Amino acid sequence: MSLEHAILVSLLEQPASGYELARRFDRSIGRFWTATHQQIYRVLKRMESDEWITAEEVGQAGLPDKKLWSVTSTGRSALVAWLRAPVQPEAVRHELAVKIRGAAFTDADGRTALVAEVERYRAGHAATLAGYLAGERRDFPDPAALDVRESLQHIVLRGGIAYERMVLAWLDDVLATLRNLNPTPVRKASS
Secondary structure (H helix, E strand, C coil): CCHHHHHHHHHHHCCECHHHHHHHHHHCHHHCCCCCHHHHHHHHHHHHHCCCEEEEEEEECCEEEEEEEEECHHHHHHHHHHHHCCCCCCCCCCHHHHHHHHHHHCCHHHHHHHHHHHHHHHHHHHHHHHHHHHHHHHHCCCHHHCCHHHHHHHHHHHHHHHHHHHHHHHHHHHHHHHHHHCCCCCCCCCC
């Protein structure tokens, strides 16, 4: 997938200015495809020159005009062609997993430091899951009443929720294993 395809999907869901599009990436699209604001603006210019999108100048009271981007028929055709192409499995690079394997080659202090890192990493995933669940309650309060677009957005979000739950369960297993390897010393009662 390319950033262009993520932008096409977002603009087909709703035309937007570059700023609004960047905010969507920060809030929702970023769940599965990240991009900086600078990347988004660069790609918008390229997509415009490729005639995949077009901009309409929209006046704003007391503010400079903004460009409202929308998808052209050429852009929609490019997206449809991409949707029909096969998807290849993604290569996974997971630095924490390598560190966990590497813990076999350190001492108890190194493993204690790794426990702290896994706890920090876990807290980030717990916060992500909490955000996804809050977004689900906010955006999809009645799953039975969703239209096609909303149903597809919801299934992607549910995938993110399932992923975060899986990662948290695995991290809990990692923590239990590391703590088993590095038990807390038992203090002897003084006589």
